[in-house]
Amino acid sequence: MTDTAVSIRDLEVHFPLGRSLLGKPPVLKAVAGVTLDIPRGSFFGLVGESGSGKTTLGRATLAAAPVSAGQVTVTDREGEVFDMARLDRAAETRFRRRAQLIFQDPYAALSPRMTVRDIIAEPLEVMRLCRTRDEVNDRVRAIAAQCRLNVEHLRRFPHAFSGGQRQRISIARALVTNPDYIVADESVAALDVSIQADILNLLKQLQRDLSLTFLFISHDLSVVAHTCDHVAVMYLGRIVEVAPPRRLFAAPRHPYTRALISAIPSLDPDDRGRAERLTGEIPSPKSPPPGCAFHTRCPMVRDRCRVEAPALRQVADGHSAACHFSDDLALARRRADSPVRVPA
Amino acid sequence: MGGLLTVRDLTLTFGTDEGPVTAVDGVTLDIEPGEVLGLVGESGSGKSVTAKALMRLNPANARYGAGSRMTLTDAGQEIDILSLKGAKALRQVRGDKISMIFQEPMASFAPAITIGKQMVEQLQLHRGLSRGDARMLSIEMLERVGISEPGARFDQYAFELSGGMRQRAMIAMALSTRPRLLIADEPTTALDVTIQAQVLDLMKELVGEFGMGILFITHDLGVIAQTADRVAVMYLGRIVEEGPVRDVIRRPAHPYTRGLIDALPKLTDLDAALTPVPGDIPSPLERPGGCVFHTRCALAEARCRIAPPETRLVRPRHSAACHLAPESAS
Numbered sequence: 001m002t003d004t005a006v007s008i009r010d011l012e013v014h015f016p017l018g019r020s021l022l023g024k025p026p027v028l029k030a031v032a033g034v035t036l037d038i039p040r041g042s043f044f045g046l047v048g049e050s051g052s053g054k055t056t057l058g059r060a061t062l063a064a065a066p067v068s069a070g071q072v073t074v075t076d077r078e079g080e081v082f083d084m085a086r087l088d089r090a091a092e093t094r095f096r097r098r099a100q101l102i103f104q105d106p107y108a109a110l111s112p113r114m115t116v117r118d119i120i121a122e123p124l125e126v127m128r129l130c131r132t133r134d135e136v137n138d139r140v141r142a143i144a145a146q147c148r149l150n151v152e153h154l155r156r157f158p159h160a161f162s163g164g165q166r167q168r169i170s171i172a173r174a175l176v177t178n179p180d181y182i183v184a185d186e187s188v189a190a191l192d193v194s195i196q197a198d199i200l201n202l203l204k205q206l207q208r209d210l211s212l213t214f215l216f217i218s219h220d221l222s223v224v225a226h227t228c229d230h231v232a233v234m235y236l237g238r239i240v241e242v243a244p245p246r247r248l249f250a251a252p253r254h255p256y257t258r259a260l261i262s263a264i265p266s267l268d269p270d271d272r273g274r275a276e277r278l279t280g281e282i283p284s285p286k287s288p289p290p291g292c293a294f295h296t297r298c299p300m301v302r303d304r305c306r307v308e309a310p311a312l313r314q315v316a317d318g319h320s321a322a323c324h325f326s327d328d329l330a331l332a333r334r335r336a337d338s339p340v341r342v343p344a
Numbered sequence: 345m346g347g348l349l350t351v352r353d354l355t356l357t358f359g360t361d362e363g364p365v366t367a368v369d370g371v372t373l374d375i376e377p378g379e380v381l382g383l384v385g386e387s388g389s390g391k392s393v394t395a396k397a398l399m400r401l402n403p404a405n406a407r408y409g410a411g412s413r414m415t416l417t418d419a420g421q422e423i424d425i426l427s428l429k430g431a432k433a434l435r436q437v438r439g440d441k442i443s444m445i446f447q448e449p450m451a452s453f454a455p456a457i458t459i460g461k462q463m464v465e466q467l468q469l470h471r472g473l474s475r476g477d478a479r480m481l482s483i484e485m486l487e488r489v490g491i492s493e494p495g496a497r498f499d500q501y502a503f504e505l506s507g508g509m510r511q512r513a514m515i516a517m518a519l520s521t522r523p524r525l526l527i528a529d530e531p532t533t534a535l536d537v538t539i540q541a542q543v544l545d546l547m548k549e550l551v552g553e554f555g556m557g558i559l560f561i562t563h564d565l566g567v568i569a570q571t572a573d574r575v576a577v578m579y580l581g582r583i584v585e586e587g588p589v590r591d592v593i594r595r596p597a598h599p600y601t602r603g604l605i606d607a608l609p610k611l612t613d614l615d616a617a618l619t620p621v622p623g624d625i626p627s628p629l630e631r632p633g634g635c636v637f638h639t640r641c642a643l644a645e646a647r648c649r650i651a652p653p654e655t656r657l658v659r660p661r662h663s664a665a666c667h668l669a670p671e672s673a674s
Contacts, residue, residue: 049536050507162624163387192386192563197607198620219536226609226618246614263537264611265544265566269589272570277545278538281508 003075005181005213006038006061010070013056017286028286030056032237032293033070035312038230040077043207043214045228045245047221047260051282053237058183058217062099063087074099077180077211097127100174104186106166110158117154120144120173129177139176146206147172164195168202175206185217200227222264225249230318233257236285236293239312243319253321253329256294292324300325348557349375349398349416349525355409356390356397356581365628367393369581369636370409372655375525375557382572382589383561384604388625390581391561395527398559399438400425416441418524439470443518447530449510453502460498463517470521485516489546508539512546519550529561544571565604569593574661577601580625580636583655587662597664599641635667643668 013031030053038044038061048054059065060072063084072084076098087095100123103109110119120140123129130136144154147168158166167187174182184203188196204227207214218224224231225245233241233248233256241254252258262276280297283289289296295305304324312322315330323329356368367390375381385391396402398414414425418441428434446452454462460482467478479498486494489512502510511531518526528547532540548571551558560572568575569589576586577600585598596602603621610616623640626632632639638648647667655665657672 049538164624192625193565193607194386194604194621195624196620197609197618200618201620220609221537222609222611225611225614249611249614259538261611263541265540265564265570267566267569267593267605267608267610269569269593277541279542281506281539282536 003040004037005040005042005075006036006215007073007075008034008036008038008057008061008070009072010035011057011060011067011072012069013053013060013065014068015066026286027068029237029288030065030285031060032285032288034234034237034239035070036232036239036242038213038215040075040213041207041211042230043204043216043228045224045231046215046217046234047219047224047231048234049219049282051236051285052234053285054217054234055185056237057234058101058185058215060084061181061215062101062183063092063095064101074181093127097129097177098179099181099183100177100179102167102170102174102182102184102187105190106163106170107190109170110166112158114157115154116144116149116156116158116161116169119158119169120154120176123173123177127177140172143172143176146209147175148202162195163191164198167191167195167199171199171202171206175210175212178210179212181213181215183215183217186219187216188223189218189220196223203227221260233260236282236288238293238322240294240323241319241321242312243316243321247316247319251330253315253319253326254294254323255298255300255329257321258329259297259299292322300328347374347417348377348379349373349559350414351394351398352413353409353411354394354397354414355412356393356402357407357409358403359405359407362629364407366631367581367628368397371578371581371583373559373576373583373586375559377524377557378551378555379574380551380558380560380572382568382575383559383578384563384565384568384575385578386563386625388580388628389578391578392529394578395444395529395559395561398425398525398527399442399444400428400434401438416525435470439466439521439523441523442525442527443521443523444527444529445511445514445518445531447533449507449514449534450502452514453510455502458499458501459505459513459517463498463520466517467520481520482516485520486513489513489516489519489550490542491516507535508543511535511539511543515543515546515550519554522554523556525557525559527559527561530563531560532567533562533564540567547571565593565608577604580628580631582636582665584637584666585662585664587659587664591659591662595659597658597662597669598637598666599643599668600637601664603640635665 011031011034014027014029017026017028019025046054056065067085074082082095121136124136149168188199231245231248232239235256241257259278278297291307292305292310295301310322310324312320314320315326351373354368354371358365383391416423425437463482464478467473483494483498491497491512532543572589575589575592576583579600585601606619634650635648635653638644653665653667655663657663658669659672
């Protein structure tokens with residue numbers, strides 16, 4: 001087994017929904033029992049539709065969401081183990097330096113009244129990681145260069161930059177404290193495709209150069225497939241499938257993953273109408289369906305799915321799925337032509 | 345031309361404190377009835393400004409170029425969009441003959457008025473229906489776009505609906521006036537892929553049924569490949585390539601189109617490196633001379649920096665504005 005950077009065990013994150021006079025108040029289970037290991041040095045993708053709980057799960061690994069049940073631990077490269085449910089003040093200070101978040105919207109994430117230099121330097125100053133101003137400047141310049149920003153950029157204000165450049169500034173700020181675990185939450189979703197590729201390449205390169213562990217949260221399966229070495233698919237607060245991207249695309253073992261792949265608009269105009277369509281929408285996490293959470297939209301639903309929730313189990317090496325009938329899916333695939341067509 | 349919409353040499357300049365900004369530069373477009381024209385480009389390329397110009401929804405500092413012409417033809421009657429004056433005349437292109445659906449349906453519905461009331465109001469205004477008839481038609485349209493319990497939804501507010509439902513309601517509202525042209529500005533960008541697929545299917549079905557033309561604006565070439573008949577690629581206010589969707593996607597003639605396709609992650613080849621289009625889109629205040637794309641073009645030559653390229657046919661019905669594009673044999 002490789003070294004694990006983030007270990008999640010039966011994690012539940014509940015948010016209270018008002019108060020009730022009698023008994024326990026109703027709760028929304030944003031994360032409803034997730035067990036997952038993120039290997040050190042991996043680029044780990046987490047995909048799902050809005051409302052699937054992917055952002056909450058990411059935040060729980062940064063001690064930014066309440067741990068209602070279960071356990072989340074992050075181990076840094078020096079071997080210190082941080083338990084998200086029990087972080088005292090001193091440990092939290094050390095942890096903040098080790099784990100950082102890159103946000104989605106590069107327009108909202110940067111203060112318009114600070115220069116780029118001050119934005120990138122702020123974490124160093126807040127955490128008092130440098131003794132002198134020169135030391136801060138050296139560090140800022142070094143990380144800015146790694147994020148392909150030049151020295152004259154540092155004197156300007158964020159409004160002078162395009163979306164792609166702003167995202168590079170956000171990345172530099174996240175990396176300035178020399179962290180080893182990064183959560184990138186929809187970090188390329190707000191960018192144009194032409195720029196998106198550039199930021200993805202940069203993230204990959206930084207991950208290799210600085211040996212970072214990435215949790216890359218995205219709604220876009222094709223982006224995740226291209227950048228990540230592991231992919232977890234989330235639906236209504238649960239992980240439904242985990243696999244390396246190649247396996248996931250070649251042989252999905254959960255009907256939700258299969259449908260997600262097939263819903264990606266193909267670049268081939270002759271592919272129209274071939275895709276498998278899911279009916280309905282993701283149910284509200286306030287009242288998740290009984291049994292398998294996906295059964296209300298599943299094209300291959302059977303009686304068992306309505307009563308019994310499937311556990312995430314291993315279906316092949318490094319590949320797990322939470323479906324009662326994932327073996328049928330594998331068989332059907334071998335027999336029939338693949339529903340995911342490849343453009344010429 | 346017997347088309348539905350003809351745009352010739354549309355140029356649009358905004359007067360700003362920092363000087364005039366050219367947002368649209370000599371755009372020529374045609375849409376036939378029942379045809380879906382995809383308009384692709386990055387943010388800042390001028391696609392939304394072009395769409396708004398069709399409904400004359402531009403702010404007061406907008407100036408149209410002298411040679412600009414926009415004509416909408418309906419039942420043999422030609423409407424010169426730029427000559428319309430006054431709110432009443434403009435209503436013809438603002439809801440009567442042209443409807444628009446937007447990216448963020450939450451921002452397009454008034455939050456404090458029920459969806460039904462908003463639908464009825466525009467039907468009374470544009471089609472002169474009585475309140476009762478308008479209500480019946482609205483509920484029928486909500487049902488048509490696949491909204492369950494349309495009668496109950498009619499009395500709900502936009503915030504009570506999910507994103508997908510809101511976009512369906514938006515489509516129902518836009519189509520209930522029976523427009524000849526529907527402008528869809530990034531209608532599925534804010535939606536999840538599974539819901540996007542449903543909304544795209546619905547739109548395709550409704551075009552077939554209503555026979556209107558659609559101007560479909562998006563930055564996603566995959567969405568274009570799945571919906572459009574023809575596609576126009578826009579960069580810094582210019583149409584750089586235009587043609588049937590198969591030709592443009594399979595055999596792009598402009599390096600920018602090629603770049604957009606190469607930048608897309610492809611599921612068929614996970615090992616292929618993602619190739620970004622180098623650099624950023626220049627500020628409209630600093631429009632490059634010559635070919636507008638030369639600052640980011642890997643193939644740029646000396647002449648690209650000096651002379652703007654003419655739009656030429658590379659194949660029947662497929663044109664590109666690039667000095668290096670092959671000339672059509674015919």
